[in-house]
Amino acid sequence: MVTEALVLSAILFVIGTFGVLIRRNAIIMFLCIELQLNAVNLSFVAFSRMFGIEGQLFVFFVMTVAAAEAAVGLAIIISIFRHYETVNVDSFNLLKW
Amino acid sequence: MVSPLFALAQGGGQAAAEAGHYEPFLPGLVVLLPLLGFVLNGILALRHGRASADAVRRGEELDLGDPSSRPSTHTLPTWIGPGVMAAAFLITLVNFVRMYGAHLEEPVIVHYWTWIATGTFTVDAALQLDQLSMIMMMIITGVGFLIHVFSVGYMKEDPGYPRYFAYLNLFVFFMLVLVMGSSYALMFVGWEGVGLCSYLLIGYWFSDREKSDAGKKAFIVNRIGDVGFLVAMFLLFRAFGSVDFVPVFAEAETLAYAGGLVTAITLFFFVGAIGKSAQIPLYVWLPDAMAGPTPVSALIHAATMVTAGVYLVARSSALFALAPLSSAVVAGIGVLTALFAATIALKQNDIKKVLAYSTVSQLGYMFVGVGVGAYAAGVFHLMTHAFFKALLFLGSGAVIHAMHEAYHSTHSHEDAQDMRNMGGLKAFMPITWVTMWIATLAIAGIWPFAGFFSKDEIIWYTAAFGGAENAPYPALYTVYWIIALAAAMLTAFYMTRMMVMTFHGENRTGAEESKALHEAPAVMWVPLAVLAVLSVFGGWINVPEELQASWVGLFGVLPTSEWLHHWLEPITAQAHHIQEVNLGALSYSSPFGGGEVLWATISTVAAGIVVFASIRFVGGQKVVPVAQDESEPSGFAKVLANKYYVDEFYDRFVVQPILAASRFCWKIIDARIIDGAVNLVGMVSKGVGWGVSMFQTGTINTYAFILTVGVLAILGAALL
Numbered sequence: 001m002v003t004e005a006l007v008l009s010a011i012l013f014v015i016g017t018f019g020v021l022i023r024r025n026a027i028i029m030f031l032c033i034e035l036q037l038n039a040v041n042l043s044f045v046a047f048s049r050m051f052g053i054e055g056q057l058f059v060f061f062v063m064t065v066a067a068a069e070a071a072v073g074l075a076i077i078i079s080i081f082r083h084y085e086t087v088n089v090d091s092f093n094l095l096k097w
Numbered sequence: 098m099v100s101p102l103f104a105l106a107q108g109g110g111q112a113a114a115e116a117g118h119y120e121p122f123l124p125g126l127v128v129l130l131p132l133l134g135f136v137l138n139g140i141l142a143l144r145h146g147r148a149s150a151d152a153v154r155r156g157e158e159l160d161l162g163d164p165s166s167r168p169s170t171h172t173l174p175t176w177i178g179p180g181v182m183a184a185a186f187l188i189t190l191v192n193f194v195r196m197y198g199a200h201l202e203e204p205v206i207v208h209y210w211t212w213i214a215t216g217t218f219t220v221d222a223a224l225q226l227d228q229l230s231m232i233m234m235m236i237i238t239g240v241g242f243l244i245h246v247f248s249v250g251y252m253k254e255d256p257g258y259p260r261y262f263a264y265l266n267l268f269v270f271f272m273l274v275l276v277m278g279s280s281y282a283l284m285f286v287g288w289e290g291v292g293l294c295s296y297l298l299i300g301y302w303f304s305d306r307e308k309s310d311a312g313k314k315a316f317i318v319n320r321i322g323d324v325g326f327l328v329a330m331f332l333l334f335r336a337f338g339s340v341d342f343v344p345v346f347a348e349a350e351t352l353a354y355a356g357g358l359v360t361a362i363t364l365f366f367f368v369g370a371i372g373k374s375a376q377i378p379l380y381v382w383l384p385d386a387m388a389g390p391t392p393v394s395a396l397i398h399a400a401t402m403v404t405a406g407v408y409l410v411a412r413s414s415a416l417f418a419l420a421p422l423s424s425a426v427v428a429g430i431g432v433l434t435a436l437f438a439a440t441i442a443l444k445q446n447d448i449k450k451v452l453a454y455s456t457v458s459q460l461g462y463m464f465v466g467v468g469v470g471a472y473a474a475g476v477f478h479l480m481t482h483a484f485f486k487a488l489l490f491l492g493s494g495a496v497i498h499a500m501h502e503a504y505h506s507t508h509s510h511e512d513a514q515d516m517r518n519m520g521g522l523k524a525f526m527p528i529t530w531v532t533m534w535i536a537t538l539a540i541a542g543i544w545p546f547a548g549f550f551s552k553d554e555i556i557w558y559t560a561a562f563g564g565a566e567n568a569p570y571p572a573l574y575t576v577y578w579i580i581a582l583a584a585a586m587l588t589a590f591y592m593t594r595m596m597v598m599t600f601h602g603e604n605r606t607g608a609e610e611s612k613a614l615h616e617a618p619a620v621m622w623v624p625l626a627v628l629a630v631l632s633v634f635g636g637w638i639n640v641p642e643e644l645q646a647s648w649v650g651l652f653g654v655l656p657t658s659e660w661l662h663h664w665l666e667p668i669t670a671q672a673h674h675i676q677e678v679n680l681g682a683l684s685y686s687s688p689f690g691g692g693e694v695l696w697a698t699i700s701t702v703a704a705g706i707v708v709f710a711s712i713r714f715v716g717g718q719k720v721v722p723v724a725q726d727e728s729e730p731s732g733f734a735k736v737l738a739n740k741y742y743v744d745e746f747y748d749r750f751v752v753q754p755i756l757a758a759s760r761f762c763w764k765i766i767d768a769r770i771i772d773g774a775v776n777l778v779g780m781v782s783k784g785v786g787w788g789v790s791m792f793q794t795g796t797i798n799t800y801a802f803i804l805t806v807g808v809l810a811i812l813g814a815a816l817l
Binding site: 017020021024029089090092093094095096 | 790793794795796797798801802805
C-alpha cells in the first residue's frame with residue numbers, strides 16, 4: 001500500500017518538476033510547483049503509516065506555507081501581468097547582474 | 098609626575114656619598130633651568146608664529162628692524178634665553194666652589210627617582226657630580242651663556258628669534274643631561290637630545306633646501322654612530338649587569354686586560370664618539386652643519402656637543418685603559434683626522450668652513466690625548482678649545498654679520514661668508530680683529546696662549562706613551578707624534594691664512610658696500626672679549642711641573658702647576674693605575690731625545706715661524722673677490738679645495754647605492770611584486786565573479802534548471 005502511494009508521489013513530483021522546467025506560462029509553472037508540494041505531502045501521509053503521526057502533521061505545515069506562497073506568488077504574477085500584459089516568463093529577465 | 102619634578106626643582110635628592118664635605122647646591126636646577134627656558138621660549142615661539150602668520154595674512158610684515166615696534170614675543174626671549182643660562186652658570190659656580198674646597202674622592206650621586214626597573218636591571222634618574230662633570234658643566238653653562246648673549250645681537254632681526262632661543266635652551270638642557278647623568282643610559286638620553294637640537298638648529302632656516310638637507314645629513318650620520326653607542330651599552334649590561342658609571346668602573350678590572358669583551362665595548366663606544374665628534378670616516382656632517390646660525394656653530398659644533406665623544410672616552414677611561422688596541426685606534430683615528438682636516442682647511446674660502454675643518458682637526462687632537470692615556474690632557478684641550486674656538490666662531494659671526502649688512506645695504510647677492518670678499522676688515526672692526534688674533538695664536542699653539550699648553554701636552558704624552566716600558570705599539574706612537582706635530586704646523590698656517598684673508602690687505606667688499614661695514618655692537622663684542630681673556634689665560638691652570646720652572650712657566654711665575662691634572666685625579670686615577678700595572682712607567686722623553694722644555698720651545702718657535710711666514714706668504718698673494726675670481730685650483734690644490742672628494746665618494750658608494758636599492762624596493766618589489774600580488778587577487782576575484790555572473794540570466798527557467806541539475810547531482814553523489 002505504501003509502495004504504491006510512494007510511486008504515485010514520485011510520478012506526480014517528476015511531472016511537477018518537468019512542468020516547472022518546460023512551461024513558460026507563470027501560472028502553469030506555479031501550478032506545477034503546487035503539484036510538487038502535494039506530491040511531497042502524499043509521501044508524508046504514506047510514511048506516517050509506518051512512522052507515526054508526525055508525517056501528517058507536516059502536511060498541514062506544507063499546506064499552510066503553500067497557501068501563503070500562493071497568495072504572494074499570485075499577487076506578484078498579477079502585478080507582472082499588469083506591467084507587461086503577459087505572464088510568459090521569457091519576456092522578463094531584469095533580475096540579474 | 099609631580100613629585101619627582103618637584104624633587105628635582107628642590108634639589109632634594111639624597112646624596113649617596115658623603116665623601117669630602119661637598120654638599121651639592123641645587124644641582125637639579127642647573128638642568129631644569131634651561132628646560133624652563135625652552136618651555137617659556139617655546140610658548141612664545143608658538144604665539145609669535147601665529148602673530149606673524151596673522152600679519153602675513155593681513156598683507157603686512159612684522160617689523161623687527163625697529164626695536165620699539167617689536168612684539169613682546171620677540172623681546173622676552175632676549176631676557177629668558179640668556180637669563181636661565183646665567184642662573185644655571187651661577188649655580189654651577191657655587192657647586193664648583195664647594196667641590197673645590199671638598200677634595201672629593203668619590204663621585205656624589207644625587208638620586209631623584211627610578212627611571213627604568215625591569216628584572217635585575219635598573220636605571221635611576223640621578224645626577225653624578227664629580228670633577229669631570231663639573232668641568233663640563235662650567236664649560237657648557239659658562240661658554241653657553243656667552244654665546245646666548247652674543248646670539249641676542251646676532252639674531253635680533255630674525256623672524257624666528259623665540260624659536261631660536263627655545264632650541265638653544267633645549268640643547269643646553271640635553272647637553273647637561275649628557276654630562277651630568279650618572280649612567281650610560283642617561284648619557285644616551287642627552288646624547289640623542291643634543292643630536293636632535295643640532296638637527297633643529299642646523300636646519301633652523303629650513304625654508305632653504307640646502308640648509309635643511311645639511312640638518313638631515315647631520316642627523317643621519319650621527320645615527321650611524323649611535324648604533325655603536327647602543328651596542329656598547331648592551332655589551333656593558335651583559336658584562337656587568339648595569340650601565341651605571343659607579344658599579345661599572347668598580348668592576349671594570351674584573352675584565353681581562355686587552356680582552357675581547359672590553360676591546361669590543363670600547364670600540365663600539367668609540368664608533369658612537371666618531372659620529373658625534375666628527376672623526377674619520379663620519380666627519381662629513383660637521384662642515385655642512387655650518388648652514389646653521391653662526392652662534393650655533395660656536396656652541397654646538399665647536400665648544401660643546403662635538404666634544405661629547407671626548408667626554409665619553411674620558412668618562413670611560415677605566416675601560417679604555419684596559420683595551421690598548423682600542424686606545425691605539427682612538428689615537429690613530431684622532432691623529433689622522435687632525436692631519437686630514439687640517440689639509441682640507443688649507444684651501445677653503447668660506448670662513449666658517451675653515452673653522453669647521455679646524456674644529457674637526459682639533460677634535461682629532463683631543464682623541465689623540467684620550468687615546469694615549471692622557472685623559473686630563475684631552476679634557477684640557479677640550480676646555481681651551483671651547484674658549485678659543487667659540488671665540489673664533491663668534492668672531493666670524495661678527496664678521497658675517499657686518500658683511501651681510503654691507504651687502505644688504507646695496508641689495509647685493511654676494512657671498513657674505515667668502516673670505517675672498519673680505520680683506521682689510523681690521524679697519525672696520527678692530528675689537529673683532531684683536532680678539533680673533535688672540536684665538537688664532539691660541540689655536541696655533543703660540544706661547545703663552547691657552548692652546549699652546551693643551552696641544553703641547555697632548556703631543557708630549559703621545560711620545561711619552563709610546564716610550565713606556567711595555568708600550569703596545571711603540572713605533573706606531575712615534576708616527577702619531579710626527580703627524581700630530583705636522584698637523585700643528587698646518588693649523589698655524591691655515592688659521593693665519595684665514596686671518597690675513599679676512600682682516601688684512603685691501604678691502605675687497607666693494608666701494609659702496611664697505612661704507613656699511615661696522616664693528617659689532619657691545620652685546621656681541623663683550624662675549625668676544627671675555628672669551629679672548631679665557632683664551633689667553635685658560636691654559637695657565639695646567640702648566641706641567643717640568644715646564645713651570647723653565648721660561649715656559651716664566652720661571653715659576655705661572656700659577657698652580659698641573660692644577661687640572663690634580664683636579665681630575667679622582668677620575669683618571671683608575672685608568673692610570675691600570676696603565677702603570679700593564680705598561681709600566683711612561684718615558685717622558687720624545688722619540689728623538691730632548692726633554693719637555695726643549696720640545697715645547699721647538700713647537701712654539703716653529704708655530705711662530707709658520708705664523709710669520711704665512712702672514713708674508715698669504716699677504717703677498719693676490720686675492721680677487723668671488724665675482725672676478727676665475728682661477729681654478731689645479732693639481733693637489735684642487736683635490737684639497739674639493740675636500741678630497743670624500744662627499745663625492747660617499748655619494749657614489751654609499752648614498753647612491755642605498756638610493757638605488759630603495760628605488761628597487763619601491764619600483765620593483767613594492768609597486769610590482771607586492772602591489773602586483775594584491776592587484777592580482779583582486780583581478781582574479783573580479784574575473785571569476787564576471788564569469789560566474791553569466792549564469793545569472795534573469796530567466797526563471799535557467800535558475801530552475803540549474804537548481805534541478807544541482808539537486809540531482811547531489812542526490813547522485815549521495816547514492817554513489
